[in-house]
Amino acid sequence: MSTSTISRLRSKSAHKNHKKATARPKLVPKPASKTKKDVQYVYFFGAGKADGHGKMKDQLGGKGAGLAEMTNAALPVPPGFTIQTEACREFMRTGKTSSGVSQQTLSALARLEKLQGQKLGTGDNPLLVSVRSGAKFSMPGMMDTILNLGLNDESVQALARKSSNERFAYDSYRRLIQMFGSVVLEIPKSAFEEVFDAEKKKRGAKLDTDLTANDLKQVIVDYKQVVRKHTGKDFPQQPLEQLTMSRDAVFRSWNNDRAKVYRRINNISDDLGTAVNVQCMVYGNLGETSGTGVGFTRNPATGAKEFYGEFLMNAQGEDVVAGIRTPVHISELHKLMPGVYNQLRDITSRLEKHYRDVQDFEFTIQEGKLYMLQTRNGKRTGRAAVRIAIDMVNEKLIKPEEAIFRVDPNQLYDYLMPNLDDKGGDVTVLTTGLPASPGAAVGQIVFTANDAVKMAGTATDKKPVVLVRGETTPEDIHGMEVAAGILTARGGMTSHAAVVTRGMGKCCIVGAGEIEVDEKKKEMRVGDLVLKEGDWISLDGTTGRVIKGRLNTVPASPDDPDLKKLMGWAEPFRKIGVRANADIPRDAVTARAFGAEGIGLCRTEHMFFAEDRIPHMRAMIMADTLEERKAELAKLLPMQRADFEGLFRAMDGLPVTIRLLDPPLHEFLPKREELMVEIGKLEITDPQSARLKEAREILRRVEELHEFNPMLGLRGCRLGITFPEISEMQSRAIFEAAVNVAKEGKKPMAEVMVPLTVTIKEMANQAAIIRQTAEQVFKEKGAKVHYHVGTMIELPRACIVADEIAVEAEFFSFGTNDLTQTTYGFSRDDIGTFLPAYVERGILKNDPFASIDQKGVGALMEMGVKKGRKTRPNIELGICGEHGGDPASVEYCHKIGLTYVSCSPYRVLTARLAAAQAGAADKLKVEGGRTK
């Protein structure tokens, strides 16, 4: 496993309790910071005793807390001190370091010098330190580090003498200048690299290590020149100046672009700040008995209980990371230095037991002596998380009710999706878009849905295709169905492409803005590169990487005994139901296999886009009279009925919530602008053609239905009220299907759902049609079935008048996609136009379409819950849509007392675990309360 893969692994524990930790700052602006004499800014650690301890991550960051804890446990940790996060926050507020921080830094340094019997950068045995960032949550490589601090023109000579290794000393010095130059003085790295490469060329050196001490002395002279040229000043020779400047640079690095992006992706608050760790240097590059390495107490990819890691002898940490030399498997250390190896195994085992979780550690061996530089809970894949949790229960390290919290519900997706295997081979990342739906897709590019169908071929001769579009629309659904993956240039995390593919469990990357898609020319451009239809492309839905060419994938295996075991522990805690959104029987079967307890949302409109149906749908919309409309609807009726029969059969005994037609009608018609262009062209080329006449006629109706903001137009129940015959036909199809399936001996449980109501009158109007149709069908068929009539609550007004609507509605299902759109006034299809600026400027931390905005949208939901229950105490309350599969949202739905959540079939596992965790958290709190 490469270092970059390790850094990508996610840890559940790092995210636990996160919400509480990132509570909003107080509303009232903070007073200007003063020197708070009584604040402890600096925490010392060394000689078996630390001021802090492992639970002080808020103040000391993960690294600082780990160092303190290890010191207290008498582990071999180079001594030093941690400047706590409050100092960073002060720095961010005021732009400078307060005198309190400065004074305490000096005192701690003095204490360190006394303990070591050295002076920073001074004397025959100069003290050298590292200055490293360390935030509460691990942000690997995002912030800055400075090593070898304390070296200058004099102390480098002392180091050379003391180490008897002149080359080592001067190499350390040039590294300091380079790191300090780029990090503290913000000189482009390239300026130093040019100097170094020139020296290597001059000396005919292939490797860095081919340069001699004298060569490095020349590099140092040139480096200092670079510093002078870029800053107008000399490289600071005063060790204390080096230290204070480095400390402040680390504070500043909290807000570099990398760090900000990482925090956004990982949902870490910008307000936390980083701690700074100042620690005595130890050197892994002092010869053949020195070395450095990283490791895990268990395999973070598979979860196997095996000591896992890699190291390099005679090397510094950055050499491992840089990949210049290939690291060696940790087992080799046993052969080379069995004593050190056993000590490391012993220490890390103790650490794992102490923290009761897998540890990710860093160590250095200096002249045969082992030093621990870091330990933290290790990030791991979903499969590894499950495996480790189960193993640790078996090992009696943790209890089953703890184990269920050791897996991030989102990680269960690993069980469902194939992954891109990007080891080996040429990985050319073309661009990175939004990772809308995870997994991997490898296939040949197509640019239209029809081409996708054509190129994908038949079931017996299937070819993988990747559909690349500007954006997708419901009319692309057949192409999306056959594609291995979807890539769009526009759209956000809840765009059509994103929503549909997540429902399909299909890899999708959206909003890859650097891509230009020319559907006419059938090509896409990324910068100068042009890819044409048929070219191979690989999508990594987990990271959003778009990769040129044909990579391999690693298939998924959802039926896993580990998973079953964990879910077996989790399920008894779950209080809230989990249903799935499914429009076709196949999805329903899948959902049920994943444990769905019903269908929470069947979008009937998806049934109308099929090839054999859309002509009737179009004809229905184009009809000028009620009679014509009814005739077309009559043709659609048997098809709808068959759909519903399939769903009722698949869900025998479980509720099936069917939403009446919802989208704007023009979605079913040809695009307005395309018609206009066609007409414009025909007027020139063939003004007498029948097609021109026809196109004009179609355009007339399209214009009538054209809306400026279709999201807020003729859709939802407004359709069923304007064209009652549609609601009637759909109700008839539902009830005929239910009666037919009931006659087969099955138990259909229909819940008919009216979309987009805002008044009781809308609800009453549609409920009357539905109930009358039901009675009619029951009379005709001579049989009855049980059913409910309810509504989606998806507009702010519906929440406000929920007490009225509940008079007619037997159930509510919160449609938080639309509710979020209207509460914020954000169109989820258009949010891409301003989201980048919002994220960059820190205005919107989380995408409210990904996770429920509890403060805003939640306030309306809670109003809806309260008012709905007031009128109808036993009302069934659900949520359908994207949020139903988001763990934080599921937890919230549990908290506000919904009856169930509904999500895409491929999120059912995630929702079940999230719901179980929410229930367990409640229960354990209560039990804790009882026992204490």
Place this chain on the structure above:
Amino acid sequence: MSTSTISRLRSKSAHKNHKKATARPKLVPKPASKTKKDVQYVYFFGAGKADGHGKMKDQLGGKGAGLAEMTNAALPVPPGFTIQTEACREFMRTGKTSSGVSQQTLSALARLEKLQGQKLGTGDNPLLVSVRSGAKFSMPGMMDTILNLGLNDESVQALARKSSNERFAYDSYRRLIQMFGSVVLEIPKSAFEEVFDAEKKKRGAKLDTDLTANDLKQVIVDYKQVVRKHTGKDFPQQPLEQLTMSRDAVFRSWNNDRAKVYRRINNISDDLGTAVNVQCMVYGNLGETSGTGVGFTRNPATGAKEFYGEFLMNAQGEDVVAGIRTPVHISELHKLMPGVYNQLRDITSRLEKHYRDVQDFEFTIQEGKLYMLQTRNGKRTGRAAVRIAIDMVNEKLIKPEEAIFRVDPNQLYDYLMPNLDDKGGDVTVLTTGLPASPGAAVGQIVFTANDAVKMAGTATDKKPVVLVRGETTPEDIHGMEVAAGILTARGGMTSHAAVVTRGMGKCCIVGAGEIEVDEKKKEMRVGDLVLKEGDWISLDGTTGRVIKGRLNTVPASPDDPDLKKLMGWAEPFRKIGVRANADIPRDAVTARAFGAEGIGLCRTEHMFFAEDRIPHMRAMIMADTLEERKAELAKLLPMQRADFEGLFRAMDGLPVTIRLLDPPLHEFLPKREELMVEIGKLEITDPQSARLKEAREILRRVEELHEFNPMLGLRGCRLGITFPEISEMQSRAIFEAAVNVAKEGKKPMAEVMVPLTVTIKEMANQAAIIRQTAEQVFKEKGAKVHYHVGTMIELPRACIVADEIAVEAEFFSFGTNDLTQTTYGFSRDDIGTFLPAYVERGILKNDPFASIDQKGVGALMEMGVKKGRKTRPNIELGICGEHGGDPASVEYCHKIGLTYVSCSPYRVLTARLAAAQAGAADKLKVEGGRTK
């Protein structure tokens, strides 16, 4: 004044207390109606005594209450009885008349027969009655009436004998069959008209009165044939059957289309129901000493204190209405029958004193004896309402604090607008649209804004034009500016055309769906009729009538001593401020003249559509780099500064609230579909042209900015956050202007308003730019001005987190247009697609864009008020947008404690009076509480 004009006059009093009367029905569905034995369904009146009285309009309707009151006052009223509205409501619920109603009807009839010594339709002296509707609020001509009930083949002969007037008797009978046939039996009126016309032709008769008794007997035979043919049954000869069928038909007529539309327009609840008045017939057509007439105690058009009315001798009411004979001025009655005239003047004077308001009355003289048939508060024009209120104070009939309630604030518009003079001449109504902005416009048709400018000509040679469009966009603004009026085929009451024209005080009709506009051919079609550019057209903005040809207008005179007097009484009661929405100095001056106390909304985007600016705006939007954008903004800066200087000068000493750029940027760019068509055509005709290249380049940027739902996209503060340089330029223009104007010795009061916020972070981001720019400008100019920074609260989330936003915002202005759109999920531009169905099915009674939806949108506003004040107790709270000029909304804003309302300059008077009424209502309630 013609009868049709009278019927159009509106009365304030009829609308007072309306809201309370139309409270929603209970949430729980009503139980099926039973016969309630103790309910009094029928109220008798006659012989100087009535069961009911004048205050029972809820039960008896306006007419029934008036008849009861007049009877009790011993006025000559033909006796009868009123079946109360509850019977109608029961009928609507159950579809039939309950036995309680039937029994009480029979008892009342028996009592009437006893009083009169007659039997209904039986014997030598048969009792004949009228059956009339009569709802709480006058709905003139909307429901049905049946006269002469009780006539049949036998009683007609008795009537002939008794009246010694055979022609009269048979004419009465044929009228009964005709009315009963069309109203009760629902036979098309034309079926009877054909018979009648054929008979006239056969007899060579010109006038109806040319037909003899014998001719009429033949008509009756033929009429009965019509009845048999259409219903399969004979015309009912049983008088009682005639009565019950007529009564139920009147109940039914409550829900005919005319009535429903009238109620919607006049904001009358569908739940009220009508009463039915059964009253002895009196005949004005029994010879030369008989007659009938209508009148007002004062002139309802001017308010002059003059006995006003018209009558016809030897005629029935319907002859007056039908306009076959020209009615005679009431003064002639004095000459003909001085006794009757004096009695009528005496009675009506007493009625006016009794009701303390102008009376609109109907009377009949039967053989020299006067009967009063109706009295009610008379509808009047706005000018008349003011004049009458003042006169009545002078006459000590009412007090000044009552007088201010005698004028509907909406009626003050009469002082501002010219009106169409449709008396005389040929009035061909082409169609009727939505009356978006009142007044009148007469001009020649143009179809584009540019043509409007061209055809309107110069100031010295000005020609009136009416701009006819499918719908208008901001780019039409220059055409709208020069047009006398605007007519659009699409759009609702708050569409672009509607909002802008109301702001301009310009007549506008929108959503005239029967019109097809072909801008290319420069023609419009209504049915078969084609009107071309240059044809004359007249718009009646008060009724929505689109009239062919060139009518005259009656000009307005806003500076009126009566108005000043009334406003002088009203103003001291007003607690809430009134500001105006104004974008240019001219509007600001107008607003100030009308009494605006500041500008509540200056929409800066309107400043960018001017011809000399839009190129820079476009270039700014098309720019790829920040530098290019800044360069274009720099060109716009001096223009914006000059705009603001003008506003600050005009509003010297009063606040000017300036909203930063709000609309989606693509509004400033060419239309996407037009570019696509142009490109499509050029690809055929001129594929090498430079224009094709250019158009493609423009389209690229247009596509980037294209949004599916621009209302929910990149607009509002999202623009200023994405392009901070725009907010910076606008802030600079504001503060430079303010400082410049302050140096002139004036007092500019800038309130800088950030649009569309939903989080405190957005507000903080924009507030920082504004405040930093202010400091910068003050430093540069060496002078400071006072200013505030605030935000619009126009999305649900902003109301919910108003406590947070108020940390940064010094004022809120509720933008209830957008808030209504998102609370309902209704796009105001698209509501036309489903509004007709909603109105027809009774789902939406009031347009929430016309008057604040207090239950839904209001709940959010109240939340915003409460939370805003919690953080900042003295926060200034306003409302801007369409609702600010709606009296009911103004009253609501007063109630929830806003600081001010802001409306278009031409609504300032209305808002001031509405606010004063709200304040007075509060005060009088309190004082009442103290004294009692």
